[in-house]
Amino acid sequence: MRMLVAAAAAALVIALPAAAENCPGKAGRAQVTQGYLTKGEYKKDSHAQGDIVETAAAAGSFNTLLAAAEAAGLVDALKGDGPLTVFAPTDAAFAALPAGTVEALLKPENKHKLADILKLHVIAGKKVKAADLAGKTLSAKTLNGAVFIDGTDGVKVNDATVITADVKASIGIVHVIDKVLLPAS
Numbered sequence: 001m002r003m004l005v006a007a008a009a010a011a012l013v014i015a016l017p018a019a020a021e022n023c024p025g026k027a028g029r030a031q032v033t034q035g036y037l038t039k040g041e042y043k044k045d046s047h048a049q050g051d052i053v054e055t056a057a058a059a060g061s062f063n064t065l066l067a068a069a070e071a072a073g074l075v076d077a078l079k080g081d082g083p084l085t086v087f088a089p090t091d092a093a094f095a096a097l098p099a100g101t102v103e104a105l106l107k108p109e110n111k112h113k114l115a116d117i118l119k120l121h122v123i124a125g126k127k128v129k130a131a132d133l134a135g136k137t138l139s140a141k142t143l144n145g146a147v148f149i150d151g152t153d154g155v156k157v158n159d160a161t162v163i164t165a166d167v168k169a170s171i172g173i174v175h176v177i178d179k180v181l182l183p184a185s
Contacts, residue, residue: 052078052086055169064094064102065118071106072115082171085123087147087157089180097180119143120181127173130155130165145183157181 053075056062065088069075078086094102105114122143133151140149147157155162160179167174 050169051171052084052169052174054079055167055174056088061090061092062088064091065089067106068094068102068114068118071108072111072118074115074118078171080171083125083127084172085126085128086169086172086174087121087160087162087177087181088174089121089160089177090163093160093177093179116144116183117180120145120147120183121177129173130162130175147181 050058053066053069056066066075069078078084104110105117120142123140124143128140130151133149133155136149136151138149139146150156155165155175157175157177158179158181160177160181162175163178164176167176
């Protein structure tokens with residue numbers, strides 16, 4: 001009987017992590033898998049596929065972000081030395097901004113303003129994984145001020161939700177978000 005109980009307990013210890021990964025509750029949403037994006041899909045993989053620019057370009061859903069990084073003169077920084085943590089808004093996130101906003105920001109005379117917005121999406125010197133944020137609320141210093149991160153029910157950065165976490169890049173980690181972070185006015 002003792003042997004049966006011990007075997008059952010061992011099986012439970014082995015099975016619980018797998019069951020928790022599929023749990024729809026709060027704990028299940030906080031768990032993440034490392035991987036990379038290709039053509040808009042999340043693929044599980046333990047190896048980074050390229051720098052942040054290459055990773056975003058391969059995904060196919062960050063064209064506006066990449067155009068903005070180019071217009072702001074930040075592409076080399078996203079290809080350079082890391083580590084970096086990037087909260088990357090999708091094309092849909094940029095499209096949700098008021099009409100004409102993106103076009104105005106891409107004008108050469110707004111390069112500084114655009115750079116300030118994009119720098120709010122980058123934490124330099126760290127690879128912050130979603131597991132580091134799970135169950136916590138904190139303020140994180142970006143290249144242009146602080147953002148509030150709430151990891152108690154999924155992960156939110158200010159009012160943006162992380163929709164795909166821990167996308168590995170050669171110089172850091174990318175978290176895909178559903179809104180563009182804007183500096184406080």
